[in-house]
Amino acid sequence: MTLVAGVDSSTQSCKVLIVDAASGRVVREGRAAHPDGTAVPPEAWWRALAEAIDAAGGLADVDAIAIGGQQHGMVALDADGRVIRDALLWNDTRSAAAAAALTDELGAAEYARRTGSVPVASFTATKLRWLRDAEPENAARVAAVALPHDWLTWRLRGYGPTGESPLGPVLDELVTDRSDASGTAYFDTARGEYDLELAQLALGRPARAADPSREADPARAAAQPDPTAASAHPTSADSVRFAGIQLPRVLGPAEFRVVDAPIPAIRTLRPGTRVGAGAGDNAAAALGLDARPGDVVVSIGTSGTVFAVSETPVADPSGAVAGFADAAGAFLPLVATLNAARVLDAVARLLGVDHGQLAELALAAAPGAGGVVLQPYFEGERTPNLPDATASLFGLTLASTTRENLARAAVEGMLCGLADGLDAVTRLGVPAASIRLIGGAARSRAVGAVAAQVFGLPVVIPEPGEYVARGAAVQATWVLTGERPSWPLDTWAELAADPRPEVRAQYAAHAVRTA
Missing domain, CATH: 3.30.420.40 (ATPase, nucleotide binding domain)
Known part of the structure; x- marks a missing residue:
């Protein structure tokens, strides 16, 4: 029997299903609670994921995993891969005025033309604008912006803050998918690529997408990056200032990365295990309902x-x-x-x-x-x-x-x-x-x-x-x-x-x- 794992990291809790890949039958499952509130430390999601995986009997017999998660939330990272402030969730409305300001600056029709949507307080771009205006010192430290499931996928593969993860803060290993990217208000849904001008409009600094020469390649399942190759993955404050804010690479539905190093927090997860791009919660539910x-x-x-x-x-x-x-x-x-x-x-x-x-x-x-x-x-x-x-x-x-x-x-x-x-x-x-x-x-x-x-x-x-x-x-x-x-x-x-x-x-x- 070939087993896969599916994760729902929602606002309230983390659910893990271990599923027979041939039939879709749930073999076992686990759950752990998330803290209340509209601004949450992402580390709480990481602890809940590990707890839910343990409750589901671990991942030692699992060949692939993907994470579905709450949409829109803002996870801001510094050059050392550390979370700068508690993540603002989709239901945090403090960015309502920022949403109105962005819409006024560009126009609702232009936003809809370029992204398919008009910003509201839940969208990531509005939270970045709020950060720029309300917490300028934190905004100046931002080296990368991830969505909740992007950050969890990154951590699951062995990346994370300096000194707290096996492979360290390789920011261009952040990945996402089309569904969650489309909820940022700086992703062109029709073209399937970021609108970097809109990302800059939100935070007031240039943004960059991942290096296209490092596209997803199934052969990477047999290769692991060299975490000591700092020159290939610059993370210093100066390099961030000149290179722009890193946005996660957008993977297609069948593209994947792999677990690149053993993870102490999840000892049952094997290096080489395939990791899907993940999805926003509504898009994942649509997949689950076929x-x-x-x-x-x-x-x-x-x-x-x-x-x-x-x-x-x-x-x-x-x-x-x-x-x-x-x-x-x-x-x-x-x-x-x-x-x-x-x-x-x-x-x-x-x-x-x-x-x-x-x-x-x-x-x-x-x-x-x-x-x-x-x-x-x-x-x-x-x-x-x-x-x-x-x-x-x-x-x-x-x-x-x-x-x-x-x-x-x-x-x-x-x-x-x-x-x-x-x-x-x-x-x-x-x-x-x-x-x-x-x-x-x-x-x-x-x-x-x-x-x-x-x-x-x-x-x-x-x-x-x-x-x-x-x-x-x-x-x-x-x-x-x-x-x-x-x-x-x-x-x-x-x-x-x-x-x-x-x-x-x-x-x-x-x-x-x-x-």
């Missing part, structure tokens, strides 16, 4: 995301759709909403019921909830961009104010917000043939049934699983065999399309009134 063009993934967690696989790049100057790349060589336009499963949490608390009872109440009401509409902006909203909005109820009459209608309005309102996101994606020419519904709320009977009505498309609800880690394992198998595997997907429920356009029309009427 999503193909025409498939739409709707993830309902604390926040909501809608993303679809597209064969062509998209650019949305309105900023509603982020024109990301995927982890398989295509594209992954994405819309995010702030209010998803917690809408159901709030209404369940109001009605004094658990989630199962909330679903029963919702299913007891007719589509349209008797005219009751919940616009679920409990914590403001990102799509549409209404950060100061609050939730509103419309259509209450003596007859319509029932527990059943309130429960149904909560489910419909949450899903209508996500369906508006899908509309924004399809208006850009992206096909949508079916919905794959995942996340904590996906197994609610009411959510599945109403989704088939609101989206008007067939809905597939996979069995609960670690789809980001599974997607990383798909990539690890790909770099091992040279072919993308297509593992069977266990399905919890399938629902036929049951379009009820009156639900969307009712929601839209009130949304226009408050826009």
Whole structure:
């Protein structure tokens, strides 16, 4: 049996799956917690990765590994490979003003044309601009900028701070993939390369991509770099000043590096083990779900995301759709909403019921909830961009104010917000043939049934699983065999399309009134 490992280094925790490369069957798994907060020391991720690997029984029998991780976070490194400050995560909003400043300087349409997206506070470029303005002394020390999964991949291969890693701070050994690079706001998604002018616009200093003469080569699996060859990999402050800030090399879906030295923190990891480029979490989840063009993934967690696989790049100057790349060589336009499963949490608390009872109440009401509409902006909203909005109820009459209608309005309102996101994606020419519904709320009977009505498309609800880690394992198998595997997907429920356009029309009427 050939085994691979897939890692999900998310905001909350690190999950490791050891998977049979032939069937996709999970052989064993492990997990470790990450600290809370929106600014986190990356060393905590490294410790959690080692702990989760140990909990999964180690990697001694694993031939390839890849890491999926939270997108956008800023890991700033100095010339000695040390982390300069706690990493700012995707959900750290202190860079909101920096996002607005960058957009004003270049223009939203130009950003969309050059990167596929318009900067928001989650994107790496905005965090670099914040660093430049708020912490200029730290900004002056930056020699390289990595994303969370880039940094973990680098450490896993034996690189890292001077004196704390076997091979030291070889900054041009940093690698990433298209999907995560496309969330920086300085990567041209359509062309598949960095826009160095935009990186410089963010931090105010020149940036450089990796030396193209050192492209990924499978033969490197048999060769290890000489960590003493300092002249080949300059790391002094002077060399950084003149060479520019190092950005990770962008690898393709089947390209890989190898573990170049034994790592004391992970004693079971063998040198020579293949290491995939990794991926951003949504792109890894798409791989784990085996999503193909025409498939739409709707993830309902604390926040909501809608993303679809597209064969062509998209650019949305309105900023509603982020024109990301995927982890398989295509594209992954994405819309995010702030209010998803917690809408159901709030209404369940109001009605004094658990989630199962909330679903029963919702299913007891007719589509349209008797005219009751919940616009679920409990914590403001990102799509549409209404950060100061609050939730509103419309259509209450003596007859319509029932527990059943309130429960149904909560489910419909949450899903209508996500369906508006899908509309924004399809208006850009992206096909949508079916919905794959995942996340904590996906197994609610009411959510599945109403989704088939609101989206008007067939809905597939996979069995609960670690789809980001599974997607990383798909990539690890790909770099091992040279072919993308297509593992069977266990399905919890399938629902036929049951379009009820009156639900969307009712929601839209009130949304226009408050826009």
